Amino acid sequence: MRYLPKSDSDRREMLDAIGADSLEALFAHLPASVRLNRPLDLPSGISEYEIVRYFRERAAQNADDYSCFLGAGVYRHFRPVLVDTVVSRGEFLTSYTPYQAEISQGTLTTIFEFQTMICQLTGMEVANASMYDGSTAMAEAAMMAVRITRKNRVLVARSVHPEYREVLRTYAKNQEMPVEEFGYAAEMGTLDLAELERQLSGPPTAAVIVQSPNFFGIVEPVQQAAELAHRAGALLVAVFTEAVSLGILHPPEDVDIVAGELQSFALTPSYGGPYAGIIATKERFVRQMPGRLVGETIDADGNRAFCLTLATREQHIRREKATSNICTNQALLALMASVFMAVYGKQGLRELALQNLAKAHYLAGRLQPRFCGKFFNEFTVRMEGKSPDAVNRALLRQRIIGGLPLGRFYPELADSLLLCATEMSRREEMDQLAEAIQ
């Protein structure tokens, strides 16, 4: 087998050195009753050619060459070629977590740069080396707020990604962390500040969680939500799922924790993952932050060097008292996002965001957005007289994947589709979509 680098004579020599008759003899100490006495019921191994063919066939069963207007937490953005050039280097791809700083300065330096760029983008003072994804980053941010405030109730806006809220509930359930939701304004599509204020007058609250742009693509009044939260002694957790929006949107001030998803930064949609989440916060909360952190230091010769730091927050040191059970981060994906940020840079990220804004507003101009709130590159449209599913089915016949029918997550919006346009949406495609919908 091509991945096993020994010849039979190598094995024989090694067994002789060990003093074993056969490979089987190495397992003689296992109780007979635990042994599997038959071959695994899986087909024999196949060649590289057959592997490629198998996955090409699977890829062909999926959508191929469709226009796509889905967003809803996963966005189609062009990936600069340099991203794969860099992450395909074995030095990055096949290296381990950088615990051994002297031979991991490459990875450590890229993470330090990553932490810096996330701070610059979010306006926060510290950022970690990444989390699994946006949804788990949000749940971890809520638990972090509970540790900081020593209160346990969490209020989350219904305009936050529905699957993120589901993950939050799963994490919260056994931590005596009641999660309550507050609604959105029917006209604007923004979070309902009055309802938030009412709920904050209830039991003590650890965190208020809002997402901006929200699930409907609309920019939330984060600042006002933060003021309400702070007045009630709660922290404000701001979530983002569309990182490109940070190229043009002002990072909200007065936010205590930012939890976000970097999929938009050169991570392919990849049917839902792997992605990279982040948590960024104020310096004073750093010891309650989950996840790996890289810090600057010096080596024995006084040269600048980097290493993993503040590990006393983490599970391998603190075990059950750790800030989180998380062990891995998403280093390779954080690297992809870093290369993306380096390629687009200061000017490019802004121009990219402006293109997204222009495309979505062009499409929205041809359709009638349901909400009147300010939006970035996604918006909601009510289907008149047809069901969103029927509209989508008709679109598929024109090789267009339409929007996300919202009824699945919001019964009151069962007549609506969530549509997204990015820099990759061409005008002809958008015209075709608009004509097909009307």
Next chain:
Amino acid sequence: MTSRVRPHLSYNEPLLFERSSPGKVAYQLPELDVPPVDPKEALGPSNVREAIDDFPEVSEVEVIRHYTRLSAWNYAIDFGMYPLGSCTMKYNPRVNELVARLEGLAWAHPYQPESLAQGAMEVMARLEAALAEITGMDAVTLQPAAGAQGELTALLMMRALLERRGNPRKKILIPDSAHGTNPASAATAGYAVENIKSNEAGMLDVAALEQHVNEDVAALMLTNPNTLGIFEEQIERVAEILHAKGALLYMDGANMNALMGIARPGDFGVDALHLNLHKTFSTPHGGGGPGAGPVAVKRELEPFLPVPRLKRTGKKWAYDYRRKDSIGRVRAFYGNFGVLVRALAYILAHGGPGLRNVTLDAVLNANYIRRKLEPHFDLPYPSPAMHEVVFSDARQAVHDVHTGEIAKRLIDYGFHPYTVSFPLIVRGAMMIEPTETETKHELDRFIQAMIDIAGEAEQDSEIVRNAPHATRTSRVDEVAAARKPVLRWKPA
């Protein structure tokens, strides 16, 4: 004497921000084919940001040079052996990278219609079935993003099952040799942790377990083979003791590389386990992630699996979201699909008989190292080794040379250090896991390096204590980093 590494050009490289200068770009967007929009009008003036202060401004060639130079400061499997116990750093087949990037898979949107996602769903269903067969379990969820999240997922399911039986119970038992994620995950699932001692053979003390198990115990979390590389020979008895008191047996599957085709957790009494696809199933570590931590369970736990579940309706795959007993979601969408693709490619490449050969060679390699190094290093637990072997620095410590220093000295010989100071029950632990993808030649080089270092510890201990010497970065001051954390670059 084995040959040490020799220096090669190592470029100095500033941070991106230090390379940056105004007006440089590495991108070009297509000309906008729709009218531009005034952001202040579209978003509201107060919502629009000015320039992102200090964000990088570099050219394309500088991006390539920057990351290429940094990459050269890393060690990686592509350079040589990573004897990191418990981490299973094996060769990462490159065809897996290619298939994960096929457009129909890599650009599949998680919300595209099921009718246009059948290929992706087939990949996941096939992987679920393969993992169930390998582990001897009844059902598998691919949703958890990594091993620790897999642990949490399984514990939440166990809790749900015990609640259904009338009492979620209070405690999780964890052997003193366990990975740190085990107690951390137990705490996240709302359980108290109680540690159980290992016996002189390096196995779980069954008598102690019997005393600990009562109506308050929800489950035992056990790694098997354990972190000493020793198979828990009493595993069936352990399962019996737990089950007799209504408690469950969770297995940390981090060491599944020692068992494929040889023994199946499902056949020796395990109720749930997670797998680390980035260990046993060869998906690249990527400097710390992404991983994937599928969980395999027995039928009794199946109703509690995270939503959605794949189901076959006629000739099509579909998602089932209506599962009233499910613990809910543990992450958005369906899991780290790109990692799942790579793992399935690995399983297909080896096939059933081949996976067994993986285990045979992994165990052969560990035992070979053990036999060759036993004359030179202290072996605290003489029980038979599986896929890894744990020595201690006891014989070097008398010369005031310790495991961490020996590990750093290995770097000068061209190897990544072994796992240091873990498991916690071995003082001065040196935990070595070669995996199956090392040649005999590389193993012999590693063995000779270890023997040479043992010699240096006796005769020239300073050279070991101050290692590494061959790296561009000498010993890094981690204490200073923690004392006054500098976690981001700032302009001077």
